[in-house]
Amino acid sequence: MPELRRDPVVGRWVIISTERGRRPSDFGRPQASREPGFCPFCPGHEEKTPPEVFAVREKDSRPNGPGWMVRVVSNKFPALEIEGELNRRGEGIYDKMNGVGAHEVVIESPDHDRELSDHTVEQISLVLTAYRARMIDLARDKRFRYIQVFKNHGEAAGASLEHSHTQIVATPIVPRRILEELKGCQQHFAMKERCIFCDIIDQELSIGKRVVVENKDYLAIQPFAARFPFETWILPKAHQGAFEQAFQGNFYSLARILKETLMRINLTLSGPPYNFVVHTSPCNENNGPSPYHWHLEIMPKLTRVAGFEWGTGFYINPTPPEDAAAYLRDTQVPAESLSMPRVGM
């Protein structure tokens, strides 16, 4: 069972893998034993993954067989384990608990060679629908406080399998980063009785210079204090605390702006590795009005995070967000790629 440990000075939790602990000789080598050329996420290899927990399937196709359009399975090498109690305990001045949680993989399509932005808007909608379904289901487990959806694209961004996928981790504590954002939202609301993200959206729309693309429901911007070059946030224009609330599960508009934003990043930067993360409300705050405003943060990996950043938490961004937004806006995107969807199965 992995262990969750708390740093006694700053309160940061870490996950320590106690069972599959890596030895010095394990680093710098490809992880786990994989047959070269074999992809466990491709259709026909369904038995190579743990059983599916969600899938969008053709009629009459069977669970854990081919015929799926999107498939969600448990991670074969989970960072947290689904079975067990938290068992919070001390060790002298230190605090720890069992590494209980869920770790799932969203296989975004049966197609091994297409990345997320290569798909039709309709297919991307199905992927978002899978995120939502798993978030709602996992949040029912009272042990979990937060559901983190994130994507590592490209080896430099931490992806260990080529076939395009997203990961979902349910954690038994609300992560620091979310607590910090929540606190910022609450402080702003206490002062102004307004949502700070709504205020950001208003200002960005009125200035325009950091806007990458917008549609009726969503906005993609370079944030004012971007940590990374070409860091891009996608936000719903209306105030919504949780991702699950997004237009009652109709993700067409979000899929469209996500596809266009990723295409612009790929075309402008020659298909860089990137991470994206969904930031949403903690599990127990999904009901009623939320001080939070969910959004998606895309971070292309163009620079290295080095000693200065690790030491200070301060980032050096070599590309002003205004310039990055202009580069992304000015890139030509083939119009037909964003036209009416055809499910390309």
Place this chain on the structure above:
Amino acid sequence: MPELRRDPVVGRWVIISTERGRRPSDFGRPQASREPGFCPFCPGHEEKTPPEVFAVREKDSRPNGPGWMVRVVSNKFPALEIEGELNRRGEGIYDKMNGVGAHEVVIESPDHDRELSDHTVEQISLVLTAYRARMIDLARDKRFRYIQVFKNHGEAAGASLEHSHTQIVATPIVPRRILEELKGCQQHFAMKERCIFCDIIDQELSIGKRVVVENKDYLAIQPFAARFPFETWILPKAHQGAFEQAFQGNFYSLARILKETLMRINLTLSGPPYNFVVHTSPCNENNGPSPYHWHLEIMPKLTRVAGFEWGTGFYINPTPPEDAAAYLRDTQVPAESLSMPRVGM
């Protein structure tokens, strides 16, 4: 002039380079125009760097000529600029100020091919003396609130020049990471009237399982909640708020434990890239008793930080600190490398 911008939600400051802004085509290529095979840090090339601000030199040698043992110069491509006022100002809901600060480079020895741990203990003491001298001098500038000393070793850790060096950045605000640690120290002191780092040191010494090496004055441990495999902290055993207070400038004991710790890391992990950072008290808190306890954090780069970590601030460490400490302790270090110093000039 670079700009410091504050994230309005979480209060994180970033440095935006407005003048040498990098374009999409600049990423993925080696930075700046450098003559291949030419090293601006080697003796005889002193005119290729900005003038030195500190040096340990042979008698009768002249500033900015050969004959130095350690040399500190301004960074030719500084992240922050030394001239100017802060000029704090707003932009709607956003806050920014001029990117005023200092950015210096400590050239650790004249020898191009030796990394820090290859040097004699005496030579490493000179490097530490240079850190201290610059910290004291920079802290006199009332615009600066924090002096960050950090080292990037190896390309994967962000080093862009081979010749072993350390960087020093003076910032006009206290970085987040330091504020968080200070807050943790203050809270612990308010509850217990003791320093939390002193409590950590007591517990680690009595348990022993996370101790890598110790001497009379210092201790090297794997922290209980290590973010990274083989993350190693070196702490003074006595309570000391600021690095500059370290034994009235006699760094022999620190140089010795730093050399041995880096040697153990290099031998155990085949010379990995690493970052280290000195965490010390902010500039205006160096006088009188400090709630802080300075220390040095070494982070070998063995794993990639990916979407989960960026999204949550939560880290997954695949090597339990107890195992890492045992690997590092069990590695044989040639005794003569730590014996009485000879200045190897």
